[in-house]
Amino acid sequence: MTTYVGFDLTRVRGLAKDLRKVAGASSTLHSDVKKVLDDAASHLNGKPVTNSDQLAAVQLGSIGLFGGITFAPPGNLAGPLDDMAGSIDRRANHLEKCKELQDNCKGTVDPSLVFVDEPPPDPEKVNEALEALRDMQDKDTGMNGNRDDLQSVADKLKGLTSAELDMFLNAAKPEELESLRKQMETTGSAGFLWMGDNGLPVGERIEFASALLAKASPENQEKLLAAFPWLQPGFESTDVYLDKFNDQTGKATNGMHYGLPSDPLFTNKPLGEDVYQGQLGDCWYIASLTATAQRDPDFIREGIKENPNGTISVRVWDADGNQRWVTMNRELPLDENGDPVGAHGDGSTWAAYYEKAFAIAYEGDEGGAPDGKEGNDAYDRSEQGTYGATEWDYTDQAPPYVTGQDSEGIGTNYDDVKEAYDSGHPVIVASNSDKDGVPDNWSQEQKDAYVTRHVYFVKEFTPDGKIVLGNPWGPDSPTVTVTQDEFEDMFDDAQSLQIKGK
Structure with missing residues (x-):
């Protein structure tokens, strides 16, 4: 038959x-x-x-x-x-089992998932995952905490195939998923120090939600993002959203909204020459990303991938040094004209997704604000898990998230900077907070190229030993070329980035 x-x-x-x-x-x-x-x-x-x-x-x-x-x-x-x-x-077996899954679980599997090349779905795994989810609804933290229970539930859900996950999400109620999210977010010790912990650390929460989003059908991706909004960072607290323009570049940012970009992930351009910071105040991160892309483009290219369901996953390291793949939908912050507000390339989007992943994963934000707004609660506050967290921070904060290792602080010693660069390390450095050290004999064009409270990356050294500093605003922005003395007078806090495994 x-x-x-x-x-x-x-x-x-x-x-x-x-x-x-x-x-x-x-x-x-x-x-x-x-x-x-x-x-x-x-x-x-x-x-x-x-x-x-x-x-x-x-x-x-x-x-x-x-x-x-x-x-x-x-x-x-x-x-x-x-x-x-x-x-x-394998695909025929999977398709046949999807029909059995639908019959046993009284639901439907998204058509985009029925012919994928993965193990045949098991109805029992779906039922076990639903039971584990619902068992958590009635559990309090107790003296031993709930972290072990939450990790067990997370492992069950991460272990589902795409078809199994689709059936699970179709059956799970929004309030059940919301309850799980709240339990995961409520962290801390359950009692005495020797007892268990509650909730899941930020990195584990992100990894859990990312694993599900990377497999979810298009129909269920919105349900996941509603239940676990960690993977869609807000931008309403960014300076450019509040001010509607960037006070360094003077560019307007009216009508910020999430939308789908039209550009592909990559073009044929070298990665180190295809990054524009955009209007967000995250030069300290974009300089790290650009410097790394310049010195080791394969490392950056290997750290981003398109999933079969259309989502994007980016490799980052969390605050504890654990490698995580952060998954997100393809939406990015756009302005009223549909142009990207944040990082972008010249016809590519890979840098924008790196930036979005960093906004999701960065845990070190302790505030920071543009000139004249320090102490203003609307600007100067901790904004974990949002694009606001990526604005105004120090040169040593971003490198571990990009490269997997802490950077080495090398001050502004010229010889140390040159040695690090000649050894293949990406190097970034911060400019001073004013232009007092700018030489009088510089042309106006040179003076304009020097931006205060900004982070640059070492692009190259000239034959006569001058340092050429690239601006993360993009390859169209003028470089800053300085002598050894000028460098040591006008810059501070250089970092030598250490790429994991290199």
Whole structure:
């Protein structure tokens, strides 16, 4: 009897069987074709046997290595065809089990998930996850705290496949998920120091919600973000939202809202030349990101990925030094014209998602405000988990989140800065809070390029030993080139970034 679930699975599995058969015969076919070509060559006295590049590759590029592996078709098709057959079988099994899951759990699996290449869904795992969620509703913290219970629930939910998670989220009530969120957020000791803790640390909470968002169907992503809003950082407390312009650049930021950017994740431009800070006051973070992208672009590129469900995951390290993958939807803060307010590239968005992940994960915010607004509670306050937390901080705060290791403070000693840069380390440095040290003989253009209370990155050294400092505002902004004495007079708090594993 034919099993029909939108596909004729008997015929689909028949295709997989045929692919395996062809894969098994490809090596024999390759050898037979090569023998014919070799026989022909022996009678042609050095003349070309064929003008086909494909056939020539069979004859010339098929020297058996490592047990007879060939590097041209048809011989090299054996592995890919066999892999394709395996993928078809797994997807067919998954699709069939999705139908059983729907029958057993009395719900529907999002169509985008039914043919994915992952283990077949198990209705029992969905029921166990729902039971664990609901058991938490009636538990108080107790003398031993609830952290172990919360970690157990989190592990069950993170262990669900995409289809299982979809069924779980369809069945879970919003108030049940909200209750779980509140329990996770309520941290602290349950009693005496030797007793257990309550809630989950920030890094664990983010990792938990990220793992779910990376697998959730488009329909359930909004439900997850409503239940666990940690993954959509607010911007209402940022200086540029409150003032509606950036007082350093003078650019307006009216009508800030979340929206979908039109640019792709990457372009072909070098990463270190494709970062613009935008209007948020997070030069201290963007300088770290740009400097790292300049010195080790592969490290940055490996730290961001697009998930099959359309979400984006970015690698960060939390306040305790644990690597986390922070997952977010594709929405970014835009202005009234639909242009990005925060970090961006020249036609790319990767820097914006790094910035968003940092806003979600950064735990070190203790306040900070633009000139003249220190002490103003609207500006100068702790804003954990928001874009506001990324504004106005010190040069040593961002590097661990970007590179996975604390940076090395090297002051403004010229020799130390040059040694760090020559050794391949990204280097960032802060400018002074005023322009008192700017040389009188500088041109007005040079003076304008020097921005106070700003963080730069070392871009290069000139042949005569001057330091060229890049501005995180972007490659279109003028660099600042200084002598050793000027550098030591006009800058402070240089950091040598230490990239994990390098």
